[in-house]
Amino acid sequence: MAHVYQCLLGATVVLLVLGCATTGLDDASSCVDMVSGGFRPIATDRAARFLGKVQEPTAQCRGGDRTVAWRDTPWTDWQNYWATAGAQSLAPGWSVRGGHAGPNGRGVDGALLDLEYQRIELIKFNLFDNSGTYRDYVSGRGGVDGRALKVWSEMRLPNGHPQYAAVGGEGEQRCQGDLIRFRTLTGICNDIKNPRMGSSGMPFARNVEFGATFPELGQDELARNRHGDRLSLLVPDPQVISRRLFTRAQAGPDTCRDGHGLPGDSADARCDYKKAPFFNVLAAFWIQFMTHDWFSHLREGANAPEMMAVGCPPAAAQLGCRPDDRIDRAYVDQDAPPSTFTAGGKTHLARAYKTSTNTVTAWWDASQLYGYDEVSRRRVKRALDDPAKLLMVPAGQRAGAGERLGYLPVLEASDPMNPQWVGQEAAAFPDNWSIGISFYHTVFAREHNRFVETFRAQAAATPDADSGLRNPARPRDVIRYRDVTADELFEVARLVVSAEIAKIHTTEWTPQLLYDEPLYLGMNANWHGLFRGKDRLRAVMEKITVQNFGTSTDAKKAGQWYSVFASGAGIFGLGSHVYEDDAIFAAYDPAKVDRWTLENLDHVNGGVNHFGSPFNFPEEFVTVYRLHTMVPDLIELRRWDDDPNAVRNKVPVVDTFRGRATAAMRERGLANWALSMGRQRLGLLTLQNHPHFLQGLELPRLGSPTGKIDVVALDLIRDRERGVPRFNEFRRQYGLTQLTSFDDFIDPRLARGTPERAEQERLVGILREVYGQHRCDASKAITSAQRNADGSPINDCLGRPHGSLVDNVEDVDTVVGWLSEFARPHGFAISETQFQVFILNASRRLFSDRFFTSSFRPEFYGHVGVRWVTDNGPDGKVMEKGQPNGHEVEVSPLKRVLLRTVPELGPELAHVVNAFDPWARDRGEYYSLDWTPRKGAESDPAFREK
Numbered sequence: 039m040a041h042v043y044q045c046l047l048g049a050t051v052v053l054l055v056l057g058c059a060t061t062g063l064d065d066a067s068s069c070v071d072m073v074s075g076g077f078r079p080i081a082t083d084r085a086a087r088f089l090g091k092v093q094e095p096t097a098q099c100r101g102g103d104r105t106v107a108w109r110d111t112p113w114t115d116w117q118n119y120w121a122t123a124g125a126q127s128l129a130p131g132w133s134v135r136g137g138h139a140g141p142n143g144r145g146v147d148g149a150l151l152d153l154e155y156q157r158i159e160l161i162k163f164n165l166f167d168n169s170g171t172y173r174d175y176v177s178g179r180g181g182v183d184g185r186a187l188k189v190w191s192e193m194r195l196p197n198g199h200p201q202y203a204a205v206g207g208e209g210e211q212r213c214q215g216d217l218i219r220f221r222t223l224t225g226i227c228n229d230i231k232n233p234r235m236g237s238s239g240m241p242f243a244r245n246v247e248f249g250a251t252f253p254e255l256g257q258d259e260l261a262r263n264r265h266g267d268r269l270s271l272l273v274p275d276p277q278v279i280s281r282r283l284f285t286r287a288q289a290g291p292d293t294c295r296d297g298h299g300l301p302g303d304s305a306d307a308r309c310d311y312k313k314a315p316f317f318n319v320l321a322a323f324w325i326q327f328m329t330h331d332w333f334s335h336l337r338e339g340a341n342a343p344e345m346m347a348v349g350c351p352p353a354a355a356q357l358g359c360r361p362d363d364r365i366d367r368a369y370v371d372q373d374a375p376p377s378t379f380t381a382g383g384k385t386h387l388a389r390a391y392k393t394s395t396n397t398v399t400a401w402w403d404a405s406q407l408y409g410y411d412e413v414s415r416r417r418v419k420r421a422l423d424d425p426a427k428l429l430m431v432p433a434g435q436r437a438g439a440g441e442r443l444g445y446l447p448v449l450e451a452s453d454p455m456n457p458q459w460v461g462q463e464a465a466a467f468p469d470n471w472s473i474g475i476s477f478y479h480t481v482f483a484r485e486h487n488r489f490v491e492t493f494r495a496q497a498a499a500t501p502d503a504d505s506g507l508r509n510p511a512r513p514r515d516v517i518r519y520r521d522v523t524a525d526e527l528f529e530v531a532r533l534v535v536s537a538e539i540a541k542i543h544t545t546e547w548t549p550q551l552l553y554d555e556p557l558y559l560g561m562n563a564n565w566h567g568l569f570r571g572k573d574r575l576r577a578v579m580e581k582i583t584v585q586n587f588g589t590s591t592d593a594k595k596a597g598q599w600y601s602v603f604a605s606g607a608g609i610f611g612l613g614s615h616v617y618e619d620d621a622i623f624a625a626y627d628p629a630k631v632d633r634w635t636l637e638n639l640d641h642v643n644g645g646v647n648h649f650g651s652p653f654n655f656p657e658e659f660v661t662v663y664r665l666h667t668m669v670p671d672l673i674e675l676r677r678w679d680d681d682p683n684a685v686r687n688k689v690p691v692v693d694t695f696r697g698r699a700t701a702a703m704r705e706r707g708l709a710n711w712a713l714s715m716g717r718q719r720l721g722l723l724t725l726q727n728h729p730h731f732l733q734g735l736e737l738p739r740l741g742s743p744t745g746k747i748d749v750v751a752l753d754l755i756r757d758r759e760r761g762v763p764r765f766n767e768f769r770r771q772y773g774l775t776q777l778t779s780f781d782d783f784i785d786p787r788l789a790r791g792t793p794e795r796a797e798q799e800r801l802v803g804i805l806r807e808v809y810g811q812h813r814c815d816a817s818k819a820i821t822s823a824q825r826n827a828d829g830s831p832i833n834d835c836l837g838r839p840h841g842s843l844v845d846n847v848e849d850v851d852t853v854v855g856w857l858s859e860f861a862r863p864h865g866f867a868i869s870e871t872q873f874q875v876f877i878l879n880a881s882r883r884l885f886s887d888r889f890f891t892s893s894f895r896p897e898f899y900g901h902v903g904v905r906w907v908t909d910n911g912p913d914g915k916v917m918e919k920g921q922p923n924g925h926e927v928e929v930s931p932l933k934r935v936l937l938r939t940v941p942e943l944g945p946e947l948a949h950v951v952n953a954f955d956p957w958a959r960d961r962g963e964y965y966s967l968d969w970t971p972r973k974g975a976e977s978d979p980a981f982r983e984k
């Protein structure tokens with residue numbers, strides 16, 4: 039492990055930024071020691087990565103004694119710095135706003151620096167493209183370093199593609215004209231020079247070395263050493279793991295009935311689950327709604343035709359599992375042995391042992407709403423009176439101003455449809471439909487139409503004014519409002535809705551998922567720019583980059599290592615302006631003349647950055663989104679117009695599966711569902727917390743003896759089918775510290791003998807029973823991703839003597855591993871391992887998309903669209919009252935969407951700061967996680983439960 043710090047910067051700069059003011063705490067001399075050590079260099083070798091662990095003086099300076107004590111744990115250090123948790127983490131005697139020099143400032147700035155190091159090293163070491171470009175990435179091409187490559191032949195449209203000739207055929211391929219004006223249906227031509235990138239049907243990438251994939255195949259000696267002969271598709275048994283480690287305990291099983299509740303949706307039903315006090319059910323369905331946009335392995339709702347058994351040996355049936363369940367196998371795209379090549383004296387695999395494809399576009403383009411191929415587009419219905427709008431229909435005669443905006447129409451027999459989708463609302467992505475998915479599709483269809491109405495109103499008021507839009511085929515022609523066709527307006531609305539969704543996810547959902555100060559700043563940075571008003575910190579971040587990567591100009595031009603700058607300018611601020619003295623990635627500067635022009639495709643495309651590896655999601659990303667624990671079994675139904683504090687019914691989520699969601703939506707109305715899911719807490723991501731109904735979900739299409747499947751056991755099976763490395767190697771590959779026994783999962787902050795610790799010890803005991811132990815062999819090296827602190831290879835004994843009995847911690851399925859991480863940063867609904875995957879991929883999904891970078895311009899979005907995305911709606915910026923957590927904040931983008939699309943919720947939403955925080959919770963002081971009611975919600979029975 040390299041904790042070697044070099045003195046890269048003048049001490050003056052560092053003193054300025056990190057500060058060494060006397061705090062009254064015994065850390066001043068540590069700050070001096072840290073400063074004299076300078077910043078650590080970015081690792082040149084993957085085995086010498088940062089790992090989120092700092093040196094002792096740094097720990098002391100940023101967080102005092104408890105941070106120093108934490109250094110011996112496997113978990114990242116920043117979570118124990120000053121001010122990175124709740125009020126108790128603030129340095130005594132210092133205010134939150136103590137400035138960068140004070141302990142709180144050092145803590146938060148230090149956390150941001152650590153996270154930025156992680157991101158840079160993730161970009162450097164964790165990109166493995168499966169579509170054939172990896173060799174060039176490693177070896178370079180034509181004298182250009184692989185990480186600076188920007189165009190790949192594998193991203194060309196193949197001969198026979200309908201747009202083959204339009205992009206240039208067998209010559210140089212460059213998208214132009216209509217192909218670059220809007221988001222295309224299949225996602226081609228987002229990157230003008232790489233038409234195929236991110237389009238439907240491209241291979242999933244990987245974030246781990248190809249040799250580390252598919253450990254069960256035993257192709258790799260390290261994998262064989264790591265797991266012996268202990269693993270196969272159904273070993274350890276996935277249904278047994280599900281029943282022992284995933285099942286929710288019930289105080290009264292008779293009132294839960296495996297998630298089916300009580301007859302008549304009685305409010306007396308009760309299904310216990312472990313709840314997150316700071317995250318609501320809307321947040322659970324939001325992320326499912328997002329994943330349907332980003333990735334899918336299914337093809338029109340099905341997997342490969344061949345059926346297979348899914349475990350549960352007869353002896354285990356008393357646990358409640360089912361030996362007769364069957365499932366369709368996962369699709370595999372390529373499974374021939376991958377080719378190899380030699381570079382730098384090493385032999386490399388050119389791809390993973392098997393690959394599969396992403397059925398939908400990888401872009402954040404709302405393809406779940408608007409479609410990702412011709413078939414899915416046929417389920418997207420346009421209004422008859424104005425084809426720029428989506429078709430919405432009335433449903434009932436309920437009160438509420440939003441009701442006039444209507445509901446989605448139901449799929450018709452003539453629509454492309456599977457039998458299981460009969461009776462559902464029409465949507466491009468119809469699979470795993472439930473009330474939560476119905477909710478978001480309805481909200482954003484209404485929002486689409488609200489945008490069209492606003493645009494039309496503007497066009498009626500100023501028909502001859504410049505709309506801002508341009509056609510790339512005739513870039514100089516002004517397009518007046520009156521000239522915009524319905525089809526064009528439909529596509530502009532899609533651009534706006536997609537960008538709004540990306541903004542909600544980045545600046546509202548994620549800061550509530552990761553509810554602490556560094557992540558609040560970090561996520562807003564991804565969008566607006568980290569260092570607005572923090573120029574000293576920005577200067578130092580730039581220096582780190584310059585010191586590590588040469589001159590800043592080179593770093594920018596090569597486009598390899600500018601993530602630091604990216605967070606400096608923010609994604610939407612990036613690259614959308616071009617100035618005489620700043621040709622790419624320039625943030626908006628009103629004092630300069632903007633030279634950006636649609637005639638120059640390098641301006642249109644120049645802001646994207648793929649870091650040398652074409653963009654697609656990795657299989658590992660899918661794994662960390664298997665968030666089924668978030669779903670409760672029962673939804674506590676309330677009424678917005680009749681005492682929102684009262685719970686009227688408990689509706690089983692399973693009774694809203696597929697077509698029943700549509701019936702439930704229409705019967706109860708959007709506003710009541712919004713209120714109910716807005717107030718209810720979601721399920722914690724932890725062991726023994728999966729919904730009962732998902733362990734026995736009826737899928738009649740399978741035609742199996744039971745007609746049911748345990749979806750949460752399937753989560754494990756699918757990961758094994760797709761060769762996701764097991765948890766410990768997964769962490770090593772991602773630049774995190776390994777665990778050496780199951781006991782490492784226990785939160786070291788908990789005192790011995792406390793009930794919470796006893797519960798974690800109980801669960802760790804089950805992990806040990808399920809995964810087992812073995813006598814280790816110290817002669818067997820098990821990984822090349824990291825080394826021991828003394829430089830020796832990590833071996834099967836994980837630091838213990840040869841022949842010791844060790845936990846089979848290497849075998850833990852990755853989903854089981856991250857569910858077992860009891861030690862987490864404050865306010866993290868997810869684990870540190872999942873978060874590491876997000877740091878890399880969430881940034882990339884913004885950096886790679888032209889419509890979020892250099893094409894976020896009026897020429898594409900129109901003036902109305904740019905304003906809508908920037909200001910969260912048509913009526914300018916609106917600020918929230920007070921200073922939540924010490925910040926002045928805008929009224930959040932989802933709250934604004936809800937106020938437009940479900941306006942009857944105005945009084946309820948008046949109390950809401952973040953739409954994903956349970957709506958009636960008192961947010962308290964500085965990132966409080968307390969579960970107490972806000973004023974006026976004292977009678978809500980939810981607050982009487984833990």
Ligand code: HEM
Nearest residue numbers: 322323325326329333334335470472663664665666749756
């Ligand atoms: C009513 C609620 C839900 C139901 C009925 C449901 C059902 C399912 C089913 C049946 C599968 C298996 C598909 C297969 O591999 O054959 C699946 C996969 C998956 N689910 Fe859920 N799910 C629900 C909620 C969620 C939520 C809230 C999330 C949160 C992100 C989520 C994330 C995923 C992911 C990431 C996959 C893997 C998708 C892929 O392989 O491409 N699900 N779900």
